Amino acid sequence: MAEVDTPTESPAASQSNNVLYLGVDLGTSNSSVATSTDITRTVPSVVGWPKDLVAYKFLQKPIVFGEECVRNRMSLDLFYPLENGVFKFRPEGESEEREVVAVQELVRHVIELAEIQSGTVRAVVGAPALASVNDKQAIIDVMQDLIDSVMVVSEPFLVAYGLGLYNNALIVDIGAGTLDLCRMHGTIPDDEDQRTLYKAGNYVDEQFHDLLQDKIQDSPISRHLANSIKERYSFVSPITEGISVEFQVAGKPVLYNIAEELKTACESLLPDMFSAIRELITTFEPEFQDELRNNIVLAGGGSQIKGLPEIIESHLSEFGAVRVTIVDDPVYAGALGALKLAQDMPESEWASV
Numbered sequence: 001m002a003e004v005d006t007p008t009e010s011p012a013a014s015q016s017n018n019v020l021y022l023g024v025d026l027g028t029s030n031s032s033v034a035t036s037t038d039i040t041r042t043v044p045s046v047v048g049w050p051k052d053l054v055a056y057k058f059l060q061k062p063i064v065f066g067e068e069c070v071r072n073r074m075s076l077d078l079f080y081p082l083e084n085g086v087f088k089f090r091p092e093g094e095s096e097e098r099e100v101v102a103v104q105e106l107v108r109h110v111i112e113l114a115e116i117q118s119g120t121v122r123a124v125v126g127a128p129a130l131a132s133v134n135d136k137q138a139i140i141d142v143m144q145d146l147i148d149s150v151m152v153v154s155e156p157f158l159v160a161y162g163l164g165l166y167n168n169a170l171i172v173d174i175g176a177g178t179l180d181l182c183r184m185h186g187t188i189p190d191d192e193d194q195r196t197l198y199k200a201g202n203y204v205d206e207q208f209h210d211l212l213q214d215k216i217q218d219s220p221i222s223r224h225l226a227n228s229i230k231e232r233y234s235f236v237s238p239i240t241e242g243i244s245v246e247f248q249v250a251g252k253p254v255l256y257n258i259a260e261e262l263k264t265a266c267e268s269l270l271p272d273m274f275s276a277i278r279e280l281i282t283t284f285e286p287e288f289q290d291e292l293r294n295n296i297v298l299a300g301g302g303s304q305i306k307g308l309p310e311i312i313e314s315h316l317s318e319f320g321a322v323r324v325t326i327v328d329d330p331v332y333a334g335a336l337g338a339l340k341l342a343q344d345m346p347e348s349e350w351a352s353v
Helices: 053-059 067-071 097-112 133-143 155-163 201-215 223-233 259-267 270-282 286-293 308-319 333-344 347-351
Strands: 019-026 030-035 040-044 047-050 076-079 120-127 149-154 167-174 179-185 194-197 244-249 252-257 296-299 324-326
Touching: 019 097, 019 155, 019 333, 030 097, 030 333, 040 067, 040 333, 047 053, 047 067, 047 097, 076 097, 097 133, 120 133, 120 155, 120 333, 133 149, 149 155, 149 333, 155 167, 155 179, 155 296, 155 333, 167 270, 167 286, 179 270, 194 270, 201 223, 201 259, 223 259, 270 286, 270 308, 286 308, 296 308, 308 324
Parallel strands: 019 120, 120 149, 167 296, 296 324
Antiparallel strands: 019 030, 030 040, 047 076, 167 179, 179 194, 244 252
């Protein structure tokens, strides 16, 4: 997905008390920022360096970000700095220079998209629901030289906060690296109210890529191509018609029906997700479980899988009425929730950061 701009007024004219607030969603697939000056932008979470002199001559720049990396991936050494929703580093003792630089450069680029002019800058950043203390500290360490104050908060909680779902709601945030769940009950959720699963969008990509390569053995299938097909056609509803996609086989275009493979890959998410949803509902205060079941909200890129709300409702129907909805803006729901929390946070809280 390319960087996206929305209409904005002058940042200098909009900053309240010379404080700029940022909501940041550092995602495995895409990273987004929303500002108190009405800027919203997103960029694929990938960094690239030219492979050689020819690549540098072609690109005319020493480092490349986002969609430009995807377009020119054959000329670049690509790094995806966010794995499982947190910063990716090599194990201790191994070389990590390029990985560290990729993390720093991606975060710097995302912050630059906010068009900071001057004054104090405060940010709330989304992280997986049960990110470790070390993971959260890594985010703070990378950002502390770029902004004045930063808080790291559970991503699904930020989605709920941005939507005003403060009570008896269950957020299911399906990202690329993690699938995060958070139930709201009128106060800040505890660890027992949240779950982080690691079978998410990237896992679906891996399953689909393997199935696709097994089906089309006479043509190399890249992970990028498999991901592009999944993003366009993903579904979990019963197969009613084929999905025909053209592949190059021995230099010639050949149509294949890939519906069964895609459905199988997408449904690989369901068992663990169903289990986590059921657990969060059945361990909730009994008299409020009905309301919780009727207020399940899907967020993240995976929320766009066709048929997902219906299959969740069907799976939970034994408990009674169920209602599953999808956020209006899966790209910015987390970042906008983070921005809202940053602006609502009392001054005393920021002073203690």
